[in-house]
Amino acid sequence: MKNEIKEGTLRLMTLGEIAMARKIFSDSLIYSRVWIHCDSYFPFGLQAKNVAMAPNGELWFRKESYHRDFSDIRISIAKKHIFIHELAHVWQHQHGQWVRMRGLMSWAADYYYRLDKASLRQYNLEQQASIIADYWLLSMYGIDEWFRHQNPNLNGKYCGRDNIRDIPALYRKIITGKNT
Template identity: 55%
Template sequence: MTPNGEMYFRKETYLKDFSLTSKSNQHFFMHEMTHVWQHQHGMWVRTRGVFSWASTYKYTIDPGKNLNKYSMEQQPQVIADYFLLKKYGVSGLESEIGRQAGF
């Protein structure tokens, strides 16, 4: 959770160093860091977060679409997915997508 540009973790999700953990935890961290970035760029993360339960995390990449045209939850998914793709390649991204889908 990242209201006001600060990251807050429940005790069971906090890790001292997310770079030394699973792909899933790294994806989660990058997703939350994108919310910090959104806050720093003027997005009302706290207010919009109240309604984020109704927002979809799924997205389709459109080469002509700027990142700011994706929803508040799609933007972090794009960034976190890109991070895994660059760090681990296609197989790393596919394994995270499969985990999120319950496979």
């Protein structure tokens, strides 16, 4: 009998997911408070099947995009990227940003960004999450994989025209808020 995933599942982050997240968030997340739901955040299953959400400091995936461990080697880089993007919203929530209220308008928010601002706070919430996830991708898999994910059919949201050699330093400047 196949061990099928059912909606209604609730769990904490796995050790592998925590290790994966620490690469970008370090100790700035309280990992023991991050619940991961296999369910719709909205009543009556109104959360779209291909949409992940983190409006209240918890992650919500429908069963079609839920995994028992997003750090598993069999999980695609694109799905790990989405997981990190949603964890960025948890980070925002844990640091006092009104993710739920602003998230109501995320359908109208611009996810695309340029690396032209001084700090992460100068971007909207979705751009912040996109920058964090894209920087994680760059840090973990290198510039070639990062560049491949900037394809319109994938998850990357960078739309600048920077010299490719400058991109890692530009991300570091925005993430840390200082030139390195």
